[in-house]
Amino acid sequence: MSKPIFLALLYVARSILVTAFLLLPQSGTSVLIFSGLMGLLWLSTVPPTNALVAIMFGTRYLGMLGGIVFFSHQIGSFLGVWLGGYLYDRFGSYDPVWWLGVVLGLFAAVVHWPIREHAVERPVLQAAE
Numbered sequence: 001m002s003k004p005i006f007l008a009l010l011y012v013a014r015s016i017l018v019t020a021f022l023l024l025p026q027s028g029t030s031v032l033i034f035s036g037l038m039g040l041l042w043l044s045t046v047p048p049t050n051a052l053v054a055i056m057f058g059t060r061y062l063g064m065l066g067g068i069v070f071f072s073h074q075i076g077s078f079l080g081v082w083l084g085g086y087l088y089d090r091f092g093s094y095d096p097v098w099w100l101g102v103v104l105g106l107f108a109a110v111v112h113w114p115i116r117e118h119a120v121e122r123p124v125l126q127a128a129e
Contacts, residue, residue, distance in 0.1 A: 003052045008110075011105045011112065017034065018098060018101055068113040
């Protein structure tokens with residue numbers, strides 16, 4: 001299966017799961033089910049992302065490129081938590097944060113869908129003679 005399409009479907013699934021969690025009655029059981037499913041959906045993006053990086057940029061620098069991807073996710077996590085606190089202070093509820101997460105999940109799906117899964121063309125460097 002195409003990795004970009006698979007990633008897009010994972011992001012859509014996250015958005016659907018969060019929407020269902022927000023709209024359905026909540027209980028201790030529903031929180032546990034939501035948490036388990038969200039954990040699976042969250043971690044399931046790592047292998048196809050790394051595979052896509054390897055296909056597009058090669059395996060020579062996969063560790064470094066994977067590190068850059070991981071680092072950018074940490075920045076996103078920080079900003080997400082900070083924005084969550086800011087929006088809670090502004091609105092007195094986490095609802096806007098949850099719905100923003102749904103929208104961002106759909107945005108991630110739209111961004112990943114058109115990725116072309118092939119090596120990026122790089123100029124050939126000539127060795128010094």
